[in-house]
Amino acid sequence: MANLQIVPASNNVEAQYVEMMVPLYSYGCEKKVKKTLAGIKGIYSVNVDYNQQKVTVWGICNKYDVLTTMRTKRKEARFWNDEDNAEMEEPVKDPKPMTLTRVRSLSWKAWRMVFKRSYSF
Template sequence: MADLQIVPACKNVEAQYVEMRVPLYSYGCQRKVKKALSQLKGIYSVSVDYKLQKVTVWGICNKYDVLSTLRSKRKGARFWDCKEESLEIVYAPPEPSKPMISKKMLRSLSWKALMKVIKSY
């Protein structure tokens, strides 16, 4: 994935900061994220804040390549911007109110579990 980066071929290329919100569950996740991002070409530094669940990358890179690399390690990674978060919330698909239960699933349930399913409806 590191060979697929798009870097502009002009002379006035400047480094940029890319901030992302990443779900980190342990300090091992922190090391894994830092190692994966530091191997990309054009990245100068990677800082991971475990308490804020925030990853900051500084370098000459395409921010979407950085995000795709990070999503290969942590599926819930997204950009830190508030604007993009609000768009995700607005356009999120509606969750079903009650799960659909198939006949095959009903046959495999015990009597107590079946009674709980019936009472929930």
């Protein structure tokens, strides 16, 4: 049940291209990307261009699911077009104010071991 993909019920469901910019460090990464994306249902082909660092996926799939799956292997993966990336970004939240935390000091026994090792002749 978990492997089912929701596809809109209409007569004209067409395959689409999803282009992503994925950092590839070696030709082994290329194989890993193909293997990762081949597991998604509805994908017909995966084309990896090592020189441009570009991955093109063709199939009946949700492009956000494809990117989420790709980010399991490559965290820096993003869409090729900047407009699509803007939709994927989460709004920036206000950072929490800094709070003071208690720092625990070493015990007397631990300090003695530190100095014993550093000043042993």
